Amino acid sequence: MIKQAILEAVGNLLASRQRSLLALIGIMVGAGAVIAMLTVGAIAREETARQFRAMGTDILLIRADSDQGLGNLPLAETEALPAQIRGLSLIAPFMLGGGQVSAEGQSRSTSFLGVTESFAPVARVRLAQGRFISRHDRFEPFAVVGSALAEQLSTPFNRIRVGSNIRVGRYVFTVIGVLEPSLPSPMMPADVNDALMVSIPNGRRIMSTPQLAWGVARAAPDADPDQVARAIGTALEPSMREGRVQVQSARALLAGLASQMRLFTLLLGAVGAIALVLGGVGVMNIMLVSVQERRREIGVRLAIGATRWNIQSLFLTEAAVLSLAGGAFGVLLGLAGAWGFAQMSGWAFVVSATAIPLGAGVSIATGLFFGFYPAVMASRLDPIVALRTE
Amino acid sequence: MLELTDITKSFRTGPAETIVLNDLTLHVGEREFCSIMGGSGSGKSTLMNIIGLLDRPTRGQYRIAGEDVLAAPPDKQSALRNRLIGFVFQSFFLLPRLNAWRNAALPLMYRGTPEAEARRQACAMLERVGLADRMEHMPAMLSGGQKQRVAIARALVGQPKVLLADEPTGALDPKVAQEIMDLFLEVNRELGVLVLIITHDPHIAAQCPRQLRLGGGRIAQDLRMAA
Structure with missing residues (x-):
């Protein structure tokens, strides 16, 4: 039954290829942004850690200041x-x-x-x-x-x-x-x-x-x-x-950098989240059009004995398949982007262990969240009205 | 088998209330074959929707095989529809992206029948309606008469007690329409399923052992042909 449902969802998505592709791109860009951001964050963290290891945490920097500038x-x-x-x-x-x-x-x-x-x-x-x-x-x-x-x-x-x-x-x-x-x-x-x-x-x-x-x-x-x-x-x-002396330890700088890095990651995460929301709205839009187009099919299925839940899961499966595929491509896109960044900056490319499951999970969750409303709409259709649609 | 008692159905459109069915009472026994005729707006389709559990009457009682089906919650009604009733529509309503046997097997899938078993039963039913060599065909590759046969196979695959057909021959040319009518008569005779056909075609209605005519929101005429 589950295999059948997934095959059917894939078939339906393929039948309206162009529309599915657009939704797919939305989710892909969203998930890609999240993955790229997280990976670039991990790369930057790794690079900083490497620099500090090479430099040692026992280093101190002294700077003399005066009222006119440096002392x-x-x-x-x-x-x-x-x-x-x-x-x-x-x-x-x-x-x-x-x-x-x-x-x-x-x-x-x-x-x-x-x-x-x-x-x-x-x-x-x-x-x-x-x-x-x-x-x-x-x-x-x-x-x-x-x-x-x-x-x-x-x-x-x-x-x-x-x-x-x-x-x-x-x-x-x-x-x-x-x-x-x-x-x-x-x-x-x-x-x-x-x-x-x-x-x-x-x-x-x-x-x-x-x-x-x-x-x-x-x-x-x-x-x-x-x-x-x-x-x-x-x-x-x-x-x-005249003037003052400032002494900074590597440890203090490290703490400062760590909090800066957290802010950076948060910011990048927010960018990714916005991209995902946009992708999700795309999914919702496409699912709503699909529900509208397939009203008669929904009516037939209800008449044949489908429950509300059957209809809901029909559309939710489609949303999930769509966002899963988008998420998978997005992971690839994000990793490619981060790899390009690493190449350009000359930093070592590392993949954060959490990035891939997080990106995939988040994109599926987005798809399901935004697919939920159209699915509920579909399942609430009155079979008589749905069957009368030409 | 079907007991409709004092069924009233009214629609509220703006301030006015339109009464479509007015204290309609109708009993149909097992294995009966009825046609329902009536002018446009006489409530044929509304009656069909109520009998098919797609719509609820405003007032009245409805039992299928003694069971009060109006009391059932929506999902229970889905299950009742799935188990007791088969639908055949004027424009077939096959799912365009499923092949013939998958279309025919759909009610079984919603019942949770394993795919292999559902396929076996759907194929047997397609054979029964004369489509042994069209199992894998997509609806777009079938003629109108063949599509209606798939739809009849789909309606019968779950071994329902009642077969509801809304203008089943309305979209077919007379020769094919007669073939489909013959098929209805055959499954009624051989499977013992109760058949209700809504039709405009007096020629189709004339072949039915029991002929109903709707008028004024009630059964205006109830003719039984001698067998």
Whole structure:
């Protein structure tokens, strides 16, 4: 009986192909949107988690603020902090700027970082070749290049390597190191892959606003990063001529990101839900037309001994078959969309385990919900009136 | 078999009340074969709908085989219709997307008969009405007379007590109409099913052992032919 009912529903849907197709597309887009949203959400979550794993949750970001914008960190006092604060293992103040660089006729706009020796271990950057900036490279025209920048400035015949020259304004720097590619860190204000790193004295030469406003630090493995963050703020405050210090821990950022992500997912879910409602209205519309067209058939079935419930289930089965097919195509469409997104963003494609059953379930539920009213309409038809319809 | 007592049916259209059936009383015995004639608006179809449990009278009593069928709730009435009554319509009303045997098997499907068994019975009934070689045909591929035979098979497949036919030959040419009439007479004789035929055609009515004529909302004439 159930098999028969489903076969009959499929037959009826095929008989009005065009209309069924339109309803199918509605549900498909709705379910596809829900699936794509959920999967993109999962991809983004996964990517963030990966970045934090690579970066470590013991990282701290320090920023000096003043009334005019960014402030200045006292270099000597900042570098002396690990000796004073228990649980602070490393600290690296740095300057951040940006501008044009050129090499071998290739010109690029990039970030400038004025750094100290300790930047490499704190930011966990590794060298593909050469060495990092050391405490002895004060005014020596030496630079370390991020991997993406090195790639962009290279030509097939002239790769950027140790010994290459890079021009910044009127200064020419000699490359002493090239970094390995690393995951961009959500904590850092600039991506080290796309940055030119020089000593702090050289940084003051090439940046338009040479302020030592930033710092990264690592808390010891057994220390509470939030406590260390507060201690840094308290220790630096007296030595600041003006302005304040803000210290953010990865953990706080993570919490912020998590709540942001929840909002994002909620928003995407709402978009998907709206799309599904539209699809559902499409199903309802098509079912109502179908009921109208098949009044005589309904009358015959009632005369032959169909109960109200038989008539209802006739139309509900059609709605369910329609929305199930739409949901199945929608899952494929959504996954394809999310895969395309992953390809474009370069993020790893992951399928959230809940997305597929949720998308399929939600689309069937939508179909049944919106199919219910037409089905009830059909079952309430007066057989005499229905039979009289020509 | 059919006992209608003091059946009144009125419709309210705006302020006026139209009385279609007025204290109509009619008893039809088992195995009887009746025709019902009457002018347009004489209430033939209304009477047929009431007998077929598709409509309820405003007042009156109706028993089938002694059972008070008006007291039954709607779904019970569906079951009674399914079990006791077979319908044949003027324009056949086959379901266009089901083939001949599936159309004929429909009442059994609503009864919950397993498909294989329903198919066997439907095919046997199609054979009975002379369509042994049309089991898998779709209604669109059948002639008018063949469609009506499928409809008769569908009406009879559930072994009802009563066969109600509303102008069953109205859409057919005279030769085919006579064939269908012969089939009605045959199933009445051989299956013992009570047959009620609404018709405009005096030639069809003349072949019925009992001839009723509706007028003034009642049975105006009740003729019994000597067998």
